[in-house]
Ligand SMILES: Nc1ncnc2c1ncn2[C@@H]1O[C@H](COP(=O)(O)OP(=O)(O)OP(=O)(O)O)[C@@H](O)[C@H]1O
């Protein structure tokens with residue numbers, strides 16, 4: 001059985017003046033899966049989405065999206081995808097219902113009114129349906145955006161930070177929607193800064209760092225790459241330094257000390273490290289142990305370790321979300 005890729009990019013590059021936002025992005029998203037693009041501020045996630053959704057033209061490289069060439073068959077790509085960006089796409093003066101009906105008619109969806117109602121219902125927007133979109137809460141608005149991108153039943157859905165700034169209830173609704181879409185066979189590519197989100201939703205994660213994919217794998221594979229997190233809680237302050245020395249030797253990485261909690265911890269790069277050995281070695285070094293542990297790494301550990309975790313890619317970018325006032329968004333691929 002061969003894998004079919006809903007998104008397959010090779011060497012995508014994009015420059016904004018002196019800033020190299022993408023420096024050869026290789027990405028493969030298998031059909032029917034959820035892929036999380038995870039990376040610090042300025043890593044190039046939004047740029048990748050804008051390229052892959054034909055809103056920007058790549059300077060170099062190529063990609064196929066939903067079976068079509070991104071540049072040569074841009075119109076065909078556009079017909080098969082949906083996108084919810086960091087900027088709202090709905091009209092604030094129209095109600096939720098009017099917005100969805102308008103989208104449905106624009107895209108010649110049959111039974112437009114019924115489709116609009118179905119989506120309103122699905123996203124818990126029934127009571128917000130008849131208010132102007134501009135008066136909706138952030139969470140309602142985001143759900144309306146998502147609903148709008150689904151009017152045409154896209155084969156591939158791109159979501160740029162779908163849950164940033166949402167409360168847990170709204171976030172859960174979006175997560176449920178993503179899971180439901182996947183169950184229906186839709187491929188989803190989402191960007192996020194929330195490791196938990198990627199961990200819960202994504203079949204595969206692509207760690208984006210400075211315009212490239214630094215690592216890919218399932219959440220479990222990425223965690224295995226980093227190894228476990230070893231921790232020792234000690235009885236007195238003096239012992240903390242000795243515990244740290246042991247951890248340093250056993251884990252191969254620099255321990256972090258928490259003096260208040262008398263705890264030393266380090267991410268282990270040694271997959272063979274076990275809890276009994278950790279305790280034995282600490283004991284042999286005369287460390288008065290209160291507690292010791294070896295827990296699976298969180299994606300946080302992975303993220304910090306593999307990207308350096310300092311954000312903004314070190315290229316003097318200060319823009320954060322969105323890329324605001326630029327008129328690059330008008331650079332539509334014809
Ligand atoms: N329209 C633009 N004009 C100039 N520079 C841009 C533009 N859009 C993005 N950039 C720069 O390209 C780099 C990548 O930005 P991008 O928005 O893709 O990052 P991101 O990973 O989405 O970040 P965030 O997590 O903050 O949303 C940054 O250095 C950014 O400042």
Ligand SMILES: [Mg+2]
Pocket residue numbers: 045046047086160320321322
């Ligand atoms: Mg972004």
